Amino acid sequence: MKCPFCGAHDTQVKDSRPSDDGSAIRRRRQCAKCDGRFTTFERVQLRELTVVKRSGEREPFDRDKLTRSIVIALRKRRVNRDAIEQLVSDIVRSLETGGEVEVSTTTIGAAILQGLARLDPVAYVRFASVYMDFQETKDFARFLNLSENMQPETPPKSGDSE
Numbered sequence: 001m002k003c004p005f006c007g008a009h010d011t012q013v014k015d016s017r018p019s020d021d022g023s024a025i026r027r028r029r030q031c032a033k034c035d036g037r038f039t040t041f042e043r044v045q046l047r048e049l050t051v052v053k054r055s056g057e058r059e060p061f062d063r064d065k066l067t068r069s070i071v072i073a074l075r076k077r078r079v080n081r082d083a084i085e086q087l088v089s090d091i092v093r094s095l096e097t098g099g100e101v102e103v104s105t106t107t108i109g110a111a112i113l114q115g116l117a118r119l120d121p122v123a124y125v126r127f128a129s130v131y132m133d134f135q136e137t138k139d140f141a142r143f144l145n146l147s148e149n150m151q152p153e154t155p156p157k158s159g160d161s162e
Contacts, residue, residue: 001029005036023089049095050102061103063092070112073127077120087115117147 001011010032019026025042049061067088074084091111095103109131116124128134128143 001040003031003034003036004038006031006034008033023093047096047101051108052102052104054105058102061095063088066091066108066112069127070116070123073112073116073123073130074120077123079120079123083119087119091115 002009003011008031011029012032013027014030014037015028017026018024019041023043027040027042028037029040030037043063050058051061052058067084070084070087091108094111095108098107112127113124113131116127124147125140125144129140132139132143134140134143
């Protein structure tokens with residue numbers, strides 16, 4: 001593993017332990033050249049996913065981007081960091097085991113909505129407002145009315161925002 005401080009390739013694992021409900025290994029490393037310490041995570045990746053945007057553009061799936069989207073929706077909400085990481089892991093696992101190597105942003109957005117509906121109702125509405133491109137307060141009212149008439153496991157699917 002390359003040292004993020006000096007770029008040396010000679011780093012040693014000082015400590016390893018399970019993380020994220022056992023779906024990842026957290027490794028504490030130290031650089032032999034500069035003595036810098038840093039943490040890495042090792043996760044199982046079932047397949048390389050490609051995200052297909054609404055424009056047709058394709059890009060590699062980025063777990064960190066998924067996490068950032070969820071964290072933004074949950075900003076200033078009292079949700080445990082472990083619950084967020086569990087949600088991200090569940091979404092990634094679902095996408096990887098879905099049988100497709102190309103996943104649309106619509107599919108990813110729907111999965112996020114589904115998870116946020118269970119985790120935090122305010123974050124669910126926040127994410128939906130960006131994902132579905134709400135333009136006025138009536139959009140919120142319509143969405144909330146639809147949401148009340150649906151089970152949280154099947155949030156409404158709409159436009160693609162990416």
